[in-house]
Amino acid sequence: DALEAATIGGATVLGLADQIGTLTVGKQADLVVVDLAGSPVDPVEDPVAALVLGGSPDRVAATLVAGEPRYRRGATTWPDSRNHARTARSRMLR
Numbered sequence: 001d002a003l004e005a006a007t008i009g010g011a012t013v014l015g016l017a018d019q020i021g022t023l024t025v026g027k028q029a030d031l032v033v034v035d036l037a038g039s040p041v042d043p044v045e046d047p048v049a050a051l052v053l054g055g056s057p058d059r060v061a062a063t064l065v066a067g068e069p070r071y072r073r074g075a076t077t078w079p080d081s082r083n084h085a086r087t088a089r090s091r092m093l094r
Contacts (some may be wrong), residue, residue: 002050002052003048007022008021009021009053030064030065030066031063032062032063032064033062034055035059035061036050036051036054036059039055039059041053042054043053
């Protein structure tokens, strides 16, 4: 339920369910790669539970937006990503 709320649920609330929220042909390829190595939920028998219960920002290995890489661990710092998000958020709230 938590993963669904964070994906298609969020897209639905934003009115974007036809564009994002699921990995479906024709939708934007937005995704996050999460490294579950060393997760407190180990062994990872249920990847969804491991992600929901053991996921955290430090475990994010990469993000893609519309199929384009936006973050890769070691290549971009979180402060840079946060600054970009802050700028985008302020533009949306104008």
